[in-house]
Amino acid sequence: MWRDETGRSLADYPHPSVAVDVALLTVVDGTLHVALHRREGHATGELALPGTFVRIDERLADAALRALRDHLEVTGRSPEQLRVFDDPHRDDRGRVLAIAHVDLVDRGVLPTGTETAAVDTCPTLAFDHGAMVAAAAEHVRARHRGSPDPAGLLGAEFTLAELQGLHEAVAGGPLPKDTFRRHVLGDLEPTGGLRTGVVGKPARLFRRAGEPGQPPV
Structure with missing residues (x-):
């Protein structure tokens, strides 16, 4: 096991947990929307982006796909990394770094009954997911301004x-x-x-x- 000059290993240092959250955007009735789900467990019932903690042997991309599959029953996508959200107080459970991902899909990709909200009038979401939605919307809009x-x-x-x-x-x-x-x-x-x-x-x-x-x- 590696140790530094003080004799400590990586496990001896405080370290954050790592999560991924996915802003899955789509167009509904001529308006840009984001797919949401109702949380279970911590913050039960709150609207949120599909997300999950990254497993020790898992790539970020695989964790993002798992979040989409488990929370929205969406498969076959390739979400793009958006940015890291690293406010030390963003999660009341402890220090959590969240790597937000974004994808734009046809409405037909979402299972019937999937809850969505317009990105510009989004309701209050868990954690800092509202800021993630705003960043994802601007990312998609910038791409459409370009091509x-x-x-x-x-x-x-x-x-x-x-x-x-x-x-x-x-x-x-x-x-x-x-x-x-x-x-x-x-x-x-x-x-x-x-x-x-x-x-x-x-x-x-x-x-x-x-x-x-x-x-x-």
């Missing part, structure tokens, strides 16, 4: 109106039509198809430029 539908929620092809509707839902408000289209068109390719079966003139279909497996237009 069209970066999470691929619209599928392989979409109309410009559908794309703008998604970006407005994520942004939390309307976006000027002409400005939005000028901003995104450089990152899109027309598919040559039309969206039919809708009211009005059929709309042109687009895809994200450089999508793997897509032939050039």
